[in-house]
C-alpha cells in the first residue's frame with residue numbers, strides 16, 4: 001500500500017474536545033478551510049504576481065493588504081510571512097548574530113531559538129527563571145552584566161517568550177526590554193503562544209521583533225508564521241539581495257535575502273490570510289478565554305492531591321498540571337496503568353492529553369465554548385470520583 005493511501009479523513013476536531021497544548025490556537029477557521037481547498041495547488045497565490053515580483057506586493061488575493069494590516073494590528077512597522085516561527089528566529093539571528101557573539105535566551109526558551117543561535121555561530125546564554133517560573137527584568141539585567149564580563153562583548157540579540165511553552169506564564173517583558181535596551185541589545189519577542197490568541201501591542205511592549213506562529217496561534221495551516229519589526233530593523237532583516245550572476249550579470253532586484261525571495265506561496269498563505277479577520281476578532285475575547293482557563297484549573301485543583309504548576313489564577317490558556325498525588329496514584333493499581341486517564345477522557349469525547357501521562361502534563365483550553373468548558377470541568381471531576389479520588393466541591 002502506498003503511504004498516500006493511508007492518509008484518511010481526520011475526525012479529531014469534529015468528534016472530540018481537543019485540549020492538546022500545541023494545537024488549540026492553530027485550528028482552522030471555516031474561512032481558512034475553504035481557502036485551503038481553493039488554493040490547494042502549488043504556487044496558487046502567485047497567479048497575479050505582477051511587478052514587483054514579490055509575495056508581499058501581490059494584490060489578488062490581498063497579500064499586500066494582509067502584510068500592512070498585520071503590522072498595524074501588532075502596532076509594528078513591517079511584517080513578512082515565514083514558514084513557522086522558527087524561520088523568523090532564523091532570519092533575525094542570521095542578520096544580527098556574528099560567529100562568537102553571546103546571545104541571551106531564557107531558561108524557558110524553545111529549542112528552535114537555540115538552534116537559530118547555533119546556526120549563526122552565536123553562544124547561547126540563559127537568563128534563569130525565578131522561583132515562580134518567571135523571567136524578570138532584574139534577572140535579565142544581571143545576566144547581561146555577567147555575559148558582558150565573561151565575553152567582553154555586548155550580546156547581539158536577546159530572545160524572550162511572551163508566554164512560555166512549559167508553564168504558559170506571562171513574563172515581565174517590559175522589564176526585560178528595558179534591561180536589554182539599556183545596553184542597546186535588540187529584543188525578539190517570541191509570540192508563538194500569544195500572537196493570534198491574545199492582544200499584542202508591539203509599541204507598548206517595546207520589542208524590536210515580534211514573531212508569531214500561524215499553525216500554533218493564528219488558525220493557519222503549517223508551516224506558517226509572521227515576523228514583525230520596526231522601521232529600523234526592517235532595513236536590516238528585510239534587506240534585498242546584492243547577488244549577481246557572474247556570467248550574465250543578472251541581478252535579482254527586490255528579493256529579500258532572509259526570506260529567500262518569497263516564503264508562503266500557496267495553501268499556508270491562503271489559510272493565514274483567510275483566518276485573519278476572525279483571528280483579529282478572537283483576541284478581543286481573551287477575558288473569556290481566561291475565565292475558561294481558570295474554571296478548568298480550579299476544577300482540576302479541586303481534586304485532592306492535584307497541583308497547578310503554572311501561575312494561579314491563570315493568565316493564559318496553556319497550563320501545566322501535576323497529578324502525581326491524584327491520577328498517578330490511580331494509575332499505580334489500575335489495570336490500564338497510566339493509560340487509564342487518556343482512555344477515560346477519550347470515552348467522554350476529550351482528546352489531546354498524551355496517552356499514558358498521569359504525572360505532569362499540559363493542556364490548553366483555548367477556543368472552548370462555555371458548555372465545553374463546563375463539560376471538561378465535570379469530566380475531570382467525574383473521572384476522579386469514579387476512581388476513588390476525593391473532590392472538594
Ligand SMILES: Cc1ncc(COP(=O)(O)O)c(C=O)c1O
Pocket residue numbers: 022083084085086087110112161164165190192193212213214215216224225
Ligand atoms: C514557544 C515556542 N516557540 C516556537 C515554536 C516553534 O514554532 P513553529 O512551529 O511555528 O516554528 C514552538 C513550537 O512548538 C514553541 O512552543
